[in-house]
Amino acid sequence: MEGLLIGLLLPFAGTTLGAACVLFMKKQIPSRLQKALTGFAAGVMVAASVWSLLIPSIEMRGGEGLTAILPATIGFLGGILFLLFLDSVIPHQHIDSSLSEGPKSHLSKTAKLVFAITLHNIPEGMAVGVALAGAMEHNSYMPMAGALALSIGIAIQNFPEGAIVSMPLRSAGNSRGKSFLMGSLSGIVEPIGAMLTILLASVILPVLPYLLSFAAGAMMYVVVEELIPETQEGKHSNLGTLGFAAGFALMMILDVVLG
Secondary structure, eight states: OHHHHHHHHHHHHHHHHHHGGGGTOOSOOOHHHHHHHHHHHHHHHHHIIIIIIIHHHHHHHOOSTHHHHHHHHHHHHHHHHHHHHHHHHSOBOOTTOSSOBSSOOOOOHHHHHHHHHHHHHHHHHHHHHHHHHHHHHOTTTSOHHHHHHHHHHHHHHHHHHHHHHHHHHHHTTOOHHHHHHHHHHTTTHHHHHHHHHHHTHHHHGGGHHHHHHHHHHHHHHHIIIIIHHHHHSSSOHHHHHHHHHHHHHHHHHHHHHHO
16 A cells, blocks of 8 residues: 555656755756757657557557557557647646647646646556556566556656756746646646546556557657657757766666566
């Protein structure tokens, strides 16, 4: 039970600690550091998608050939299509862009920025919830240590993400307190989504391989659609690449050592 609670709260704690940077830092995050941190987050998410979600999904299904890979393939593609749908129906605006995405609305830029990060956090919350549910029901394929490794990895990449959200909000004229609160709340969807998934664990057990790969597809959509392009635009793209490598290696190590 203790491991379950830690796994639920760690990602949100990472976002909150990152958002707290706005309380102590006066200036915006340097572009070089932001590139490296964005790349780091992308690396963590790609490694987590492979080692913590797709591989357990394939192993859990069992069988050989097409039978073994079909659930992972269907779930993966479904996760990408789901995030594509959310991306098109939720108004949002990314930090480094002056253009809004999704349907037209009268929401403030601040609200759209938070919605953009919330979109990123939805698949992460799903991933943690599905991994913890898998650890509770299928410990031989998804040990609790492996689920906690995923939670730790997402918490680590959420720290810079929280800062990347709160600092621009402060630069846009919001108070430190409001910037911190908005940055923190952008990550609240993760424990909520994870808890709902766990509560439905007994119901979703037959389709758990599909859900693991679904979460992987959703995270990969965020990486390919948003994070990678952000690291490669403008100057210092090499820092984004190095950050990606560091994040990927760290998440791979965490999953193999702890899982």
